[in-house]
Amino acid sequence: MSTSKTGFSSREILILATITGLLALIPISTDLYLPAITAMSGQLDATVSEGQLTLSIFMIGVAIGQLFFGPLSDSFGRLPVVRAGCFAFIAFSFLNSLAWSIESMWVGRIFQGAAAASGAVIARAMIRDIYEGDRAAQIMALTSASMASVPLFAPTLGALITVELGWRFTFIAQAIFAAAVLLGLASFQETVKKADDAAQAQLRLSDVFSSFKECLTNPLFIGYQLSGTFSFCGVFVYISTVAFFLRDVFDVSTEFFGVVFAMTAAGFIVGSLSSSRLVLRWGADRTLRRGAFICALSTTSALLTLINPEATKVLLALISILFFFGVGLIAPNASMGAVSLYPHKAGAASAVYGSVHSVASATVGAIAGATYSGRMLEPISIMFICSLGALIGIAITRHHRTRLV
Numbered sequence: 001m002s003t004s005k006t007g008f009s010s011r012e013i014l015i016l017a018t019i020t021g022l023l024a025l026i027p028i029s030t031d032l033y034l035p036a037i038t039a040m041s042g043q044l045d046a047t048v049s050e051g052q053l054t055l056s057i058f059m060i061g062v063a064i065g066q067l068f069f070g071p072l073s074d075s076f077g078r079l080p081v082v083r084a085g086c087f088a089f090i091a092f093s094f095l096n097s098l099a100w101s102i103e104s105m106w107v108g109r110i111f112q113g114a115a116a117a118s119g120a121v122i123a124r125a126m127i128r129d130i131y132e133g134d135r136a137a138q139i140m141a142l143t144s145a146s147m148a149s150v151p152l153f154a155p156t157l158g159a160l161i162t163v164e165l166g167w168r169f170t171f172i173a174q175a176i177f178a179a180a181v182l183l184g185l186a187s188f189q190e191t192v193k194k195a196d197d198a199a200q201a202q203l204r205l206s207d208v209f210s211s212f213k214e215c216l217t218n219p220l221f222i223g224y225q226l227s228g229t230f231s232f233c234g235v236f237v238y239i240s241t242v243a244f245f246l247r248d249v250f251d252v253s254t255e256f257f258g259v260v261f262a263m264t265a266a267g268f269i270v271g272s273l274s275s276s277r278l279v280l281r282w283g284a285d286r287t288l289r290r291g292a293f294i295c296a297l298s299t300t301s302a303l304l305t306l307i308n309p310e311a312t313k314v315l316l317a318l319i320s321i322l323f324f325f326g327v328g329l330i331a332p333n334a335s336m337g338a339v340s341l342y343p344h345k346a347g348a349a350s351a352v353y354g355s356v357h358s359v360a361s362a363t364v365g366a367i368a369g370a371t372y373s374g375r376m377l378e379p380i381s382i383m384f385i386c387s388l389g390a391l392i393g394i395a396i397t398r399h400h401r402t403r404l405v
Helices: 010-031 034-043 048-076 078-097 102-130 133-147 150-164 168-185 194-200 205-216 219-250 254-282 284-307 313-339 343-371 377-404
Strands: none
Touching: 010 048, 010 078, 010 102, 010 133, 010 150, 010 168, 034 048, 034 150, 048 078, 048 102, 048 205, 048 343, 078 102, 078 168, 102 133, 102 313, 102 343, 133 254, 133 284, 133 313, 150 168, 150 254, 205 219, 205 343, 219 284, 219 313, 219 343, 219 377, 254 284, 254 313, 284 313, 284 377, 313 343, 313 377, 343 377
């Protein structure tokens, strides 16, 4: 089997591309659809706020779906469950393209979100099945970097589709993307070891809840959960408010909006790519800690910048990029650190991690949006608190790691 200059075989590159596709089902479903919300709302006789609600409803579906697909994949195997999830995603994408009212769209979006969750939760479990330790964190970093490229092109593509073909075709495009992921899965072999088949024969609800409880009472898992979740809460705060702040305070153009958004996404990509290398030199936990310190440094700098009346949008943009770079160091290492604690229950662990992640991020983002009053003090303060939360999570993990040594 040939090996590329990156150190990965051609088959491994296909595996990584497919896992990236699974992880990208969620961002594709939001970023590709964002430019279509106004047109969709108008055609379905809904207000823009009712149209925007489809995003929150989708994330509720994602949170719920992970709790089901994770344990199911532990019991019945990753491949049959994730394939079923992809087929369901395709079906609900087509149904959404046929929506006749905003209420029907709400129903379709929550089920589409639940189906999309199969990709993220099982992709994390697959990485843990195939790889171990720092190598798993490295692979997660590489796939996260690839997935983060979605915000760079999806909104533009979605806008083009909406203008040329209509908003309904953005859902057709999502279905086509999922079909391509299904084709990639055709080359996969089951990653759950055959030795576990006897345990997989039954799926008892009591066992599922027991697995969830075990994760949520494990201090190491809690530490990784807090660091990963709080850092991404900061991302959601940014997404929910900074665009408005740039418009309201600096009176920037829509074009500059796109540039800033692309630059911050690039910060996350560079952070994830850096993590894929640094984790082999420093280890996952040390890379995670440095990412959290960078996030705290950037939010502290942002607060100090706001005190200065001469603060410029360029300076704030650079600070935002630094924050996203830090999150890029945190995200893959926190998720793999949590999931790797349960090699035989990776699906359940991934489900808990992803669901808490989704609910907390959406909630904090909504709080930031509700408290926004035309200035950036409140949102950046929330981002600063999120950075402190990530540091607390790391402190918990480090404390209990030390006790185990």
